[in-house]
Structures are given as C-alpha cells and as structure tokens.
Amino acid sequence: MSFVTCEVQDRVAVVTINRPEALNALNPDVLADLKAAFEGIDQDEVRCVVLTGAGEKSFVAGADIGSMSTMTKAEGQEFGKLGNDIFLFIETFPLPVIAAVNGFALGGGNELAMSCDIRLAAENAVFGQPEVGLGITPGFGGTQRLARLVSPGMAKQLVYAATNIDAAEALRIGLVNAVHPADELMAAALKLAGRIAKQAPIAVRNCKRAINEGLDLPIEQAVELEERLFGDCFETHDQQEGMGCFLSKDKPKPKPQFTNN
Numbered sequence: 001m002s003f004v005t006c007e008v009q010d011r012v013a014v015v016t017i018n019r020p021e022a023l024n025a026l027n028p029d030v031l032a033d034l035k036a037a038f039e040g041i042d043q044d045e046v047r048c049v050v051l052t053g054a055g056e057k058s059f060v061a062g063a064d065i066g067s068m069s070t071m072t073k074a075e076g077q078e079f080g081k082l083g084n085d086i087f088l089f090i091e092t093f094p095l096p097v098i099a100a101v102n103g104f105a106l107g108g109g110n111e112l113a114m115s116c117d118i119r120l121a122a123e124n125a126v127f128g129q130p131e132v133g134l135g136i137t138p139g140f141g142g143t144q145r146l147a148r149l150v151s152p153g154m155a156k157q158l159v160y161a162a163t164n165i166d167a168a169e170a171l172r173i174g175l176v177n178a179v180h181p182a183d184e185l186m187a188a189a190l191k192l193a194g195r196i197a198k199q200a201p202i203a204v205r206n207c208k209r210a211i212n213e214g215l216d217l218p219i220e221q222a223v224e225l226e227e228r229l230f231g232d233c234f235e236t237h238d239q240q241e242g243m244g245c246f247l248s249k250d251k252p253k254p255k256p257q258f259t260n261n
C-alpha cells in the first residue's frame, strides 16, 4: 500500500502523505512513494499541485526517528541524499506546488514545506528544526532553505536553539504566506491553486524557473535569464490568445493540453 495518495480535480493535483499514525513521519518508503506520486502527475493536464498531510494533527512531524536511530554514517548519508533528491525534485518541479501545512511541520516536515513554492498554514500549525536536540544537523536542506526564506539570523536562532514556532510567528517572519482556520485550509489552498491553474501555463512555468534559478544568480545574469524566459513565451498559443483577447475584449480560451508552443 502506498503512503502517498494523489487525486486530480479541475487541473489541480492534491498529493497527501498518508501515515497519520506516525504523524506522517518520513521513512525511506514514504519518501519513495512521494517521489513516485510527483513522477506520476500528468504535466499536460495538471496546472498546480497542493501537498498536504493526512489527519488533523500533522503535515509531517519530521524524518522517522525510529528508522534513523540505528543508521550508520553511510546509511545516514544515503537517507539524506534520498530526501534531498526528492525535495529538489519538488522545488524544481515544473508546476507550482502549494504546501497546505495542516499541523506539525518539524524537521524534515518543515524542510519539505520549504521546498514548495508557497506555504499556507492552518492556525494549529507548528514549525521548527528540532534536529540539534537529537544530536544531528537538519539533513534535508533545512539550514539552506530556512536561511534563504527568512533571514540568516532568524534561521540560526531557530536551528541552534531548536525552537518551535506557531503559525502566527511563521507568518510574521515570512516562513508562510498566510494562516487559515484549520477547517478552511484546504479550501484556501484549492482556491489559490484553481486561480493559478487558470493562468497561461507556459508563462506560469517560466515564472517559477525565473524566480527559482534567478535567486542564485548575480542580478545581471538573473535579468538575462528573465529576458530568455520572457522571449520564450512569444509565438505560443497562450501569448497570442492572451494578448489577442485583451485587444479584442474577448475571454482567452485555454488550450486543452499543455504544449510548448
């Protein structure tokens, strides 16, 4: 049985990590199923992904401490690579991914949420990198993505002191985009995903690449990247339909399938 489900409706895929009895903790099987779920998404049909955890308590309570407790150095490195590969795969997945954080997002859970494009949190969500309390460093990109998303000083404080924060504090420091009552979180995530799904898909994909890849470049190269991705939109159905309909005051008709032209 898979630990991860994927359901598609109205061009939005909802990927759910389904191991609620362990608060959706990530063991090697869950990570493999998560990768398979993303690989299985039909990128011609789907326009946006929502990632969440099963149950009312937890998004993901971290890497599975039971599986990690007996790992050798070599196994630890292998496990770190497995997680890092899948988190990078999600970060660079062509479609936008929204994390609907419905409870604990600790350790690998916070790292997974940070590899998504947008984070929406339930009011009961709790974020943190508790690894130093377990005698390890964050291993799935936590030291890197947290420092980039918030500030280096705030990331260091949270990581060094293993401090958990609530959703309001996560919003204040810019770790999440918005906070919703728990029973409204999925509706909010689906509403945002639906709005993204209605936009021109080539342009949305190019925007994701421009923002992600540009962040690691000096500004001169970053704007060149933007120029290339901007130019890439021209002569596509989306650009001709989008601009043509603006000029003729019509509603743009999306192409039924995604193609690169």
Ligand code: DAK
Binding pocket: 021, 022, 023, 025, 026, 061, 062, 063, 064, 065, 066, 075, 076, 077, 078, 079, 080, 081, 083, 104, 106, 107, 108, 109, 130, 131, 134, 136, 137, 138, 139, 140
């Ligand atoms: N791993 C395994 N099981 C977990 C788990 C986890 N991270 N978190 C919760 N569970 C399990 C509990 O053991 C319990 O199972 P049973 O005892 O019922 O069998 C069940 O989920 C319910 O949990 P609790 O009974 O503890 O529920 P509470 O509401 O009382 O407490 C809690 C919820 C989230 C505060 C507590 O469960 C907790 O503190 N959990 C651990 C949170 C944590 O420390 N997470 C960070 C894990 S470390 C690396 C690769 C990866 C990583 C690091 C390095 N390399 C290879 C370089 C990543 C590390 C981490 O993520």
